[in-house]
Amino acid sequence: MAGMTTYIIRRLLFMIPVFLGVSILTFVISNAAGDPIALIRQGLRSVPPEVLEALRAYYHIDKPLYVRYLYWLWNILHFDLGRSISGTPVIDKMGAWVLTTLELQIPALILAVIIGIPIGVYSAQHQYSKSDVLITSFALFGYSMPTFWLGLMMIIVFSLHLGWLPHGGAAGIIRIWWGSEFADRIAHLIMPLLVLTYVQLATFVRLMRGNMLQVLREDYVLASRACGLKERTVIYKHALRNAITPIVTILGLSFGSSLAGAPALETAFNWPGLGYQFVVATFSLDIPMIVGITVVITIMLMVASLLTDLIYAMLDPRVRLG
């Protein structure tokens, strides 16, 4: 496994430029919006001079931008993301927000894989049949759907008109749905989860169908059929194994794109995760918060893509040796 170790090291080293790139970009552009202290003073009637002095020292306002960035980088190595405009440390908020976002993203990804793979295989097995056409167009619509808009449509129908489900948020505030606290969370989760699952499902179905069609044309499938193996064995034991490997790469990619797209879906459902909070922070130009959330999202993306690559390298030796 010597190849694997160097592969992991190479892969870990690659995370450094990505992290630096994103953090420098976010840091510079958000600081370009204006003097952080002037932004804090907006809406305050009068600020005592000593407070102003303390803020100046805190933000190292007299130093050039790259020194401020280095200070920020030094702090982040000590798990300190700075304080938001409202005064709370940014890092304190992150845990809850990350969990809220993952509460939506991870079940959606799992459901999409579990449902998408069998549907894709079925669709490939019955290529050009009526059910295949139906499945393909269903997937194509999911692929082309503005996620947040589908969410809005579901809110109009299922919560504003039928009143079956709550129209936003992650938990009931005025009214607890379906009795218990746990059931209430489920009730809030259902619609955003369905929307996200459908959109991701489309990707997996399309990919699985394409892979399966390609694999079914291979000689070894023909050979195993010629040997008189049952169709079930050919499909599920021999063809599926090869068709499923590329799915692993898409797993990380799909998670990444849906995480990056989180601002839209979470805003449509008022789901208080990272994406929603990012939109809020960006509107109020809360610089430490903006940089903090972007960095956390980037780290999550990098971890997801690292895990995917490692799993892929374990499955396919050509990757780690190449």
Added chain:
Amino acid sequence: MQRETKTESVAPSKRDVVDVRRRGASQWAVAWRRFKRNKAGLAGFFIILFYFFIALTSPWLAPYPPRSFQALYEGEAGQPPSWKHPFGTSRAGLDVYSEVLHGTRGDLYVGVGATLVSIAIGMIIGALAGYSRGTGSDILLMLSQVFYTIPLLPLILLFARVFSVLVAKGFGLTLILILLGVFGWSTISFIVRGEILRVRELDFVQASRALGASRWQIIFRHIIPNILTPVIVTATLLIAGNILTEVVISFLGFGDVNTSTWGITIEEGITYMRTEWWTPVFPGLATLFAVLGFNLVGDGLSDALNPRLRD
């Protein structure tokens, strides 16, 4: 004339022979013929044509000018679809039908324009990465990978917000176009680099180099024709993605308030969407079918232009 009879004896299937007689089978004619056979792709092609037609003629087709709240003064705000207002009017007095038509122009402008910017950047960086060797190539490849990994939407939102603070007005949709283009080039550069590395090692390219073909001759005769097809396919899918992202940006309120886009109309319809469902529904449908059209064409093209799938 003689050449055609020759082809006839070589041609493997009857259909090809008929087509060869009709016109000299250039690469593009072959591709178009294959594309035409794909019904879904052809449907997408007509959808796109329809959208471009609307984008070009929207100032004459739409009964109201862009961002006009005139229906409010006519006492017709918040009305359901009718003959006068086919898609209804919003509470604030926007004629949704006119907004959807004007939005077509704005969204296609951003979708196509951003893709062109991405192609330009991606081609240059991909070509440099493919042609240079050693550290330079590694750095360019890493740059592409960084842009491929970073969370694009949050960064674009941040840039759009900061620019709207710095440059209060006058930037508008072009800013969104540039941002989407500047952030979205990584896939193109991967393709270009990969094709250059592949094509320049092919036997016939090596042979023409051995016969004294210059670097530019090889680029124009061999590399560019080979790059063109995968870039066209990716670009079509990229347009679809850019339109989606633009709708998200203006839905979240980071777009241009003074230009009609589908996203902004959806956003303005949210507050009263329980009773006035038509305000968010129609621009969303417009987005869905535009993206669908480009995706269908992209898929159709990738089937038609992929020589490995040729039957």
